[in-house]
Amino acid sequence: MMLRDAEEWAGRSVVVLGLAKSGAAVAKLLHRLGAQVVVNDKKPREACPEADELETLGIQVICGHHPDDLLTNGVDILVKNPGIPYSAAPVRQAQEMGIPVITEVEVAGGLTASRLVGITGSNGKTTTTSLVGQMLSTGGIPSRVAGNIGMALSDVVQETRPDEWLVVELSSFQLKGTERFHPDVAALLNVVPAHLDYHGTMEDYITSKQRLFRNQTSEDVAVFNWDNPVCRETASVVKSRVWWFSRREPVPRGAMVEDGWIRLRTDKGEVSLLPVKEVALPGAHHLENALAAAVIAHLCGCPTDAIVNVLRTFRGVEHRLEYVGTVDGVAYYNDSKATNAQAAIRALESFEQPIVWIGGGLDRGVDFHELVPVFAQRVKAVVAYGQSAPILLARAEEAGVPIRRGVKDVAEAVAEASRAAQPGDVVLLSPACASWDMYTSFEERGSIFKQAVHRL
Numbered sequence: 001m002m003l004r005d006a007e008e009w010a011g012r013s014v015v016v017l018g019l020a021k022s023g024a025a026v027a028k029l030l031h032r033l034g035a036q037v038v039v040n041d042k043k044p045r046e047a048c049p050e051a052d053e054l055e056t057l058g059i060q061v062i063c064g065h066h067p068d069d070l071l072t073n074g075v076d077i078l079v080k081n082p083g084i085p086y087s088a089a090p091v092r093q094a095q096e097m098g099i100p101v102i103t104e105v106e107v108a109g110g111l112t113a114s115r116l117v118g119i120t121g122s123n124g125k126t127t128t129t130s131l132v133g134q135m136l137s138t139g140g141i142p143s144r145v146a147g148n149i150g151m152a153l154s155d156v157v158q159e160t161r162p163d164e165w166l167v168v169e170l171s172s173f174q175l176k177g178t179e180r181f182h183p184d185v186a187a188l189l190n191v192v193p194a195h196l197d198y199h200g201t202m203e204d205y206i207t208s209k210q211r212l213f214r215n216q217t218s219e220d221v222a223v224f225n226w227d228n229p230v231c232r233e234t235a236s237v238v239k240s241r242v243w244w245f246s247r248r249e250p251v252p253r254g255a256m257v258e259d260g261w262i263r264l265r266t267d268k269g270e271v272s273l274l275p276v277k278e279v280a281l282p283g284a285h286h287l288e289n290a291l292a293a294a295v296i297a298h299l300c301g302c303p304t305d306a307i308v309n310v311l312r313t314f315r316g317v318e319h320r321l322e323y324v325g326t327v328d329g330v331a332y333y334n335d336s337k338a339t340n341a342q343a344a345i346r347a348l349e350s351f352e353q354p355i356v357w358i359g360g361g362l363d364r365g366v367d368f369h370e371l372v373p374v375f376a377q378r379v380k381a382v383v384a385y386g387q388s389a390p391i392l393l394a395r396a397e398e399a400g401v402p403i404r405r406g407v408k409d410v411a412e413a414v415a416e417a418s419r420a421a422q423p424g425d426v427v428l429l430s431p432a433c434a435s436w437d438m439y440t441s442f443e444e445r446g447s448i449f450k451q452a453v454h455r456l
Helices: 020-032 051-056 089-097 104-111 125-138 153-159 172-176 202-213 229-235 284-299 304-313 341-348 371-378 389-398 410-420 442-455
Strands: 013-017 036-041 060-063 077-080 115-120 143-147 165-169 185-188 221-225 241-246 254-258 261-266 269-275 322-327 330-334 355-360 379-385 403-406 426-429
Touching: 013 020, 013 089, 020 036, 020 051, 020 077, 020 104, 020 153, 036 051, 051 060, 077 089, 077 104, 104 153, 104 172, 115 125, 115 202, 115 284, 125 143, 125 165, 125 284, 125 304, 143 153, 153 165, 172 202, 185 202, 185 229, 185 284, 202 229, 221 229, 221 284, 241 284, 254 284, 261 284, 269 304, 284 304, 284 341, 322 442, 330 442, 341 355, 341 371, 355 389, 355 410, 371 379, 371 389, 379 389, 379 410, 389 403, 403 410, 410 426, 410 442, 426 442
Parallel strands: 013 036, 013 077, 036 060, 115 165, 115 185, 143 165, 185 221, 221 241, 241 254, 330 426, 355 379, 355 426, 379 403
Antiparallel strands: 254 261, 261 269, 322 330
16 A cells, blocks of 8 residues: 555544545545544444444444534544535534545545646536546556546555656545645536535535635646636636636647647647547537646646547546437437536537427526526427426426426326337436435436436
């Protein structure tokens, strides 16, 4: 195990709040480094399958409630599961007691010996991270992908080496709990209103994203979306060297679209990579992801031919505009990862065919007015489920969508959509909402969609 500053955890008292993948991973890592670890999750024991393994290792696990004496004056650090709100009682208590509250990526990021790439944004994180990982692998650059995608960072850092790149997808939830996290290359893909039920204000959401750059120096590189106002504003205050990507305008340094080609402008000149029409992933939003990935991979030393090869062949990530199949001439796409209106709009704008749209989920008090124009232009039917169904159906009516149906769940939505669709149409699950009113994750929601399509 090749880790930096591992000795600083020996003997420290750590409470890990929340199990799941990242909580279990960081608990095992810190226990291995000699910390005194207590794990607490308010879910009942039978809903915490990780507990048995942790207790076998000698880690204390408390399930079912938050004990009054969970936090004492002897506790040094609270490591919080990213999804647990800061309003949760143990988090508030820790803050009142002056106990630092951090997330798992803060722990793991400070331990890795590898060079770090951090990728965040409201939309496109997973696809861009996957593209970069594939480009580096194709180009023979030692690398691993982790974070909000695949394995928890704490599981990966124990195996990393100084000659590797660690490509990490990071959410605002994870970044809000960082203090010293320091990526060599950091990318902000875009910022649009999202997760305001968690952050409370847009200002807190933006500030959380910007924490990715707070420890960078002039030796590091920041990558920004030229076309996004928040990215432009953030770029003006970072200490790192700035590179750009844009699908609308030429950029001083970075990737751009010019005369139908993706071009990479570097300090040594300009290189034409490939025509836009040859990029395997469809849609304007995927073009932005492709541009961002090309810049990041280049900064990691990836050969140009490997970047081009992946852009020509990469077909996407599960639950991100994923082609499921064609039934009776109707193409079905799973975009369950679209948990806000802007992501759904990007998916809707990816198709020229008439669309039967399936959406709905957790009601976060969003009005969805921005969906009306794209509904009016592209959607022939809306099938909505979950808490947000009434407001989404109202917006569909406002847009003049002729077919509007409310259903109980995603499986029923697929059946209803199949009745509304005709050969040549697209049925698109791109919910514009989080899944948590009915499903444990967007992955579960997407899997149920795919199963229902296959049953057709």
